[in-house]
Amino acid sequence: MATTKELKLKAAELRKATWQMIYRAKTGHTGSDLSCTDILVALYYQALNQTPETFKDPNRDRYVQSKGHAVEILYNVLADRGYFPKSDLLTYSQFKSPYIGHPTNHINGIELNTGSLGHGLGLSVGIALAGKLDHRDYHVYTLMGDGEQAEGSVWEAAMSAGNYQLDNLTAIIDHNRLQISGPTVDVMNSEPLADKYRAFGFDVIEVDGNNIAELVSALTTKNTPKRPKLILADTIKGKGISFAENQASWHHRVPTETEYQQGLDELDEVIGGLKNE
């Protein structure tokens, strides 16, 4: 069991690796990666009952990343957890590399291909339903964006999760309130999300999505019997890089050399501080 301090350090180091990877490749969804970093750390280092060795085990927990564009942080988490060598990521987005800009199941640790928004919850409903049919006690987690909530297929899937009373399913919304064109409430207002998911049969837990301790607690609390769970994780897009925080323009922006260095300095300072605590 890792301590909260260890998990915070892990998150800071993964933010740095992601920042470096995007700068090196000159492509990536920077703001989206940094927004959900703490969620992925809480999942992969604490909640998810899965390791590289058990990835094909039918009893493993599953994770489906519906917001596939935040793939850079997912790759870095999987590499750090040992699903593939970290050096593989040097090929990210290069000619013929399997490490492309959205998750594919050609890569060890990735369950299903995503990228087009609005698919992850439905895929997870199918996986959870299979678990019920087979009387297995694995749990399925999926991470969506808040902009993604405008996709109609999300609500078809939510309806079926409630209908089938999937208490082995936890959906998480990375609720950073920004999408590519601006504030989500201005682009297409999907609020009140908590009320909507409750109406679809979910238990809803609202947490600070950049607070690892709160996330771990929400992710590891057992579902109420017969109810799927939604964790509405309030996050900051671009979290950890001062000038990228809460900026829609950083959705998929690549840092300039000056910005890169400044961001690196900020992340190194956080890492140093946590190490000295």
Place this chain on the structure above:
Amino acid sequence: MSNGAKAGDVICSELIELASADQNILAVTSDSRGSAALNPFATALPNQLIEMGIAEQNSVTVSAGLAHSGKRPFVFSPASFLTMRSVEQVKDDVAYSNTNVKLIGISGGNSYSVLGATHHSLQDLAITRAIPNLEVYMPADQYQTRALIQYLSKSDQPAYVRIGKKVLADVYETPAAAFKAPGKGNLIYDQGNDVTLVAAGETVRIALDAAQKLTNAGVGVKVVDLVSVKPLDQDLLNRVADQTHQIVTLEEHSIYGGLGSAVAEALAQRGDTAVHILGFPDEPAIAGTQDEVFGYYGLDADSVKSTVTTLLNK
């Protein structure tokens, strides 16, 4: 030999047998168990019928999740909704993710006739044929349907099957003769070398009837049942093209992108074989019974005979 059967009834009875022996086989429906003739399945194996409500996109996506966890789902939905409303789910969640989902498009083509173009699927072959890693089939009679379902229940490959609503007259005498493998069609009529009629699904019977009329009129004719629209039987098409150099395709689909297009693509580079495509024109189909509409668009046996005669006399 019986007089024929509906493909949907055959699939249901075959699937009950297969699913009784393998509890991973599931029938997934979108409030379509009645039109898919699945009520006997629902009665026999209620725990293996997954109802998704009127939500075709979610039916496909959830099935991909089921398949990813070891299930073998057969998704039943009207072909129009399954392949067009859900096309992205088919492309991403089934074909691209390579999940073992079998898509059964019921009431395909012009089956819904007077219900109008919202319910017709006259573009489904064009769409599904262009998706990598997806097999596409159109069974012509009960024996072929049975053999196809048996193959699909063992295969791990994503596939789309389009069936219609009406009773299919028998074309074959046994399942083994009707369907052999993916990418294998059948030369089912071989009486001379003037023209080859190529068909799939419900048009196979029409092609055979037209062939009989052409034979009676002294025309040398062959008939190919393609059944596997993708992968295509390139060898068989080359063989008949070697002998006839005149192909006429017959399909319950838009003249764009379907069976005729597939055959034309397969033979274009030869440069020695003409392909004439008979199908539905580029417009919403007119109202009428399916037979009336087929006649109107020149897809009945007499019209096909007359078209072929004109082509050969050019």
